Amino acid sequence: MDRPEWAPPGIDVERPSAARLYDYFLGGSHNFAADRAMAQQLLATAPDIPLIAQANRAFLRRAVHMLAESGIRQFLDIGSGIPTLGNVHEVAREVAPDARVVYVDLDPVAVAHSSVLIRGQEGIAAIQGDVRKPGDILHHETVRELIDFTEPVALLVIALLQFVRDEDDPAGIMAQLRGALPSGSYLAISHGVVDGWRHDKEMVKSLYSRTTTPAASRTRAEVVPFFGDFELVDPGLVWVTQWRPDQPSNIDGIKAAKSAVVAGVGRKP
Amino acid sequence: MIVEPAPRGFTDGSHITRVARAWARAIAGASYVPMAHVDIELRLAGFTTRLLRVLTGQPFDPSPATQIGVELVEAHFASPETLGHTISVLADRLPPLAGTSLDSSGRRVMRLLSALSVGYTRGLRERTLDEQESIRQATVLAQLQTEHALRESQEAFRHAAVHDQLTGLPNRIFFEKQLADLIENGGAHHVAICFIGITSLQAITDRFGHVLGDKALTVTADRLRTLARSLGHPLARFAGDQFVMLIEDPAGTPHLAGVADQIIATLSTPVHTDRHLLPMSASIGLVDRPIAGMDANDVMRAAGMTLQWAKAEGTNRWQLFDQARSDREIAKHALTADLAGGIDRDEFFLEYQPLVRLEDRAVIGVEALVRWHHPRLGRLNPGRFIDLAEESGQIVRLGGRLLDKACRQAREWAKLTDSPPYVSVNVAVPQLRDGAGLLRTVDNLLQEVGLAPELLQLEITESASIPDDPQLRRTLDDIAGLGVRLALDDFGSGYSNLGYLQNLPVNQLKIDMQFVRDWKPSSTKSLLPSLVKLAHDLRLSALAEGVETLQQAEYLESIGCDHVQGYYFGKPQAASSITSLLLEWSAEEL
Ligand SMILES: C[S@@+](CC[C@H](N)C(=O)[O-])C[C@H]1O[C@@H](n2cnc3c(N)ncnc32)[C@H](O)[C@@H]1O
Helix, strand or coil: CCCCCCCCCCCCCCCCCHHHHHHHHCCCCCCCHHHHHHHHHHHHHCCCHHHHHHHHHHHHHHHHHHHHHCCCCEEEEECCCCCCCCCHHHHHHHHCCCCEEEEEECCHHHHHHHHHHHCCCCCEEEEECCCCCHHHHHCCHHHHHHCCCCCCCEEEEECCHHHCCHHHCHHHHHHHHHHCCCCCCEEEEEEECCCCCCCCHHHHHHHHCCCCCCCCCCCHHHHHHHHCCCEECCCCCEEHHHCCCCCCCCHHHHHHHHCCEEEEEEECC | CCCCCCCCCCCCHHHHHHHHHHHHHHHECCECCCCCHHHHHHHHHHHHHHHHHHHHCCCCCCHHHHHHHHHHHHCCCCCHHHHHHHHHHHHHHHHHHCCCCHHHHHHHHHHHHHHHHHHHHHHHHHHHHHHHHHHHHHHHHHHHHHHHHHHHHHHHHHHHHHECCCCCCECHHHHHHHHHHHHHHCCCCEEEEEEEECCCHHHHHHHHCHHHHHHHHHHHHHHHHHHHHHHCCCEEEEECCEEEEEEECCCHHHHHHHHHHHHHHHHCCCEECCCCEECCCCEEEEEEEECCCCCHHHHHHHHHHHHHHHHHHCCCCEEECCHHHHHHHHHHHHHHHHHHHHHHCCCEEEEEEEEEECCCCEEEEEEEEEEEEECCCEEECHHHHHHHHHHHCCHHHHHHHHHHHHHHHHHHHHHHCCCCCEEEEEECHHHHHCHHHHHHHHHHHHHHHCCCHHHEEEEEECCCHHHHCHHHHHHHHHHHHCCCEEEEEEECCCCCCHHHHCCCCCCEEEECHHHHHHCCCCCCCCCHHHHHHHHHHCCCEEEECCCCCHHHHHHHHHCCCCEECCCCCCCCECHHHHHHHHHHHHHHHC
8 A cells, every 4th residue: 555655654563673673682672573583683793783782872871961960951862762771861860850851763663662651751752753854853842842942952863873874864954953952952972883893784784774764884984074063072972882981991891992883972062 | 879788797898899890790791781880880789798698598598589680680680691690600709708618508509599590580571571561562552643643644635635725725626526526416406606716816916925915815715715604605716816616506697696796795805914905806707507417627617718708897797607608709719729720721712802993993903801711610701710810829820821822813913914903911910010020021922923012012900009119110111111012901990190190101091991881972971081181191092991882982983082992893702703804904905
């Protein structure tokens, strides 16, 4: 059947989804047979993926913690995924109980899951949205309700942009998102890159092309411009484990080089 | 994080911490734990302390270790590898901490770790089941939401597809469906279409821009909607500035007229905006038809045509469809469509009517008159098609063809006699407007055919536009410059600025036939003498058209008219008849 263009994406549990794969790599069971089968294939090519996912998730936690400590009270988390552990609102509210969070994801199951999880909690919402239509997100009723765009906002774009291909104009998308934020806002990005990738890139890419969100391959240098004129806070755009690690360098530190994800936080001047 | 105090007497905190650190290192990377590293160590230190207490408890009861296993999973230390690494670290490290060796406390440690494993596995299993359940529920929920959203967007799409965005009224597609349903399902016997054009809208948009144009349109739409609701008739926005109201079983023409008057009254109230008062006007076409055998397309076409009639009448008018008028227009339309092909197929030909000098009744010229041999309708006179040719722009091509034919014929006659007639050909204003083109055509023709220019005369209709249009004047001058004669046709029938006649390079005034027709021998008032005198004063020859009787001819002669044309002296006829006539004449002269 032809799906009209304006219809929300359908739910096809037979088709692996990036959100559920990611959950699987983090050790979660919020996934289906199709996801696990695909995960096994990915692991066969790149056995480090679970470590990479963990490192990425840990960065998210550290970044949100730091942002809350810097006084940020509103978070827009795009590509938030299936809430597994250490969700943005949990981390932020440890520091600031009044923090407000809007989760946005393309995957309807991820959104449904999030909304169940946050049900009844004020100041937190989950909406379905596509980062490739930033205007729709920025003007979404719920976003407008919870986020005051005259006050600093933390925009979280964590492990998302590798699912936005160049033809979808990620630079333009990011420019529009940055443009909507007032001065003093922050942008946290982590991005899977191919620079340090020791596994079969093409294989991974082709596996992801079978998901609902095919992957793009970029280098660290190609990630830098996504920050625009935002000033990167220390230590800049680095391997995800090197971003303000909360432990003396150990196993994770050693894994840094092969983590294949760069991360950084920028502040709007 | 709370670190439970170490069981007194066994060991100090630093030992516990060391075990916890080793434990943390062993399980790092085996699962994701949403905690800072220090917190992980603290948490593990807590578990270590508790395990130590269980291990050294008197009497020994391993069951609390089960709970610790559950708690490990709850704290998200949750993966098969975590359990494996945990068991090896604890098996190694717990006995020394308890001050015993693995050997001596072997059984206890084993029972402790097995209790822990049971708890851990149970926790993991519960967690997995919970997560599976939650994702399944999320999927069901998402499915419902998606279906709902899909239904809503389909609904919205369907609505958008049949409604006009600006006014929110049903659109043309919707309306056509409604009409089709009505025709199909019967119910009503008659249906009237009230086709409304907001005639003021274009001017508003042109003057004030689209924003105000749209504003005027929405206000108009609202007014119409209110009226339509009160009358109980469906309304749609048909296109641009057109609306259509459907009236089922109207109670006769007076009723329809009443509705139309009401609409016009409603719509002709000016629209107020912040800064402007926009005058509004509307026209309406009404068609009332029986439903039986109705063709929706045909009704709408009729309604559109009727609206055009109403517009042509002036502002704020309505018109009722008139079948005879429609037939005429359709026929006209068809004829226009046939014109181009007819020219291609050379269906047009000329007849010639003698122009006679009164003095000696000599044929000094002929007027070429076009006829159309229409494949279906037979022979048509110019009255049927010249206007259509002008409107459709075909006149230039047709005129060119006719000029060609006329010149060649004139040349034939020139070969035949010593005093050949000139051929007078009508040219239409569009041909004159194509000034350079006309000049070129005439010049080339004269050369090509080898015709003396004075044997060609062009007749132009007395037209209001000629004097004011310097371009046309120039064209006339240029043509006269070639030596070609010019005549002013139908003189006296239209608007004439006599002043301009002085400077016009014409040779002849053709006095409109109405003056001859109106003249009676008993008449005391006739303009004919004055018109003849006027021609002569301007040093032009005077030709009277439409002469049908001897009496008329004699009268014209008596007032000094130079030339005549009319049935009395010869009807329009085939070139061959003119040839015979000329041959007779020259024979007489000899
Ligand atoms: C790897 S997960 C990252 C989850 C979370 N941000 C984190 O880092 O822990 C990527 C998520 O991006 C979502 N995603 C992919 N393409 C997207 C798009 N065009 N718009 C919004 N979300 C998208 C996927 O559904 C998935 O949940």
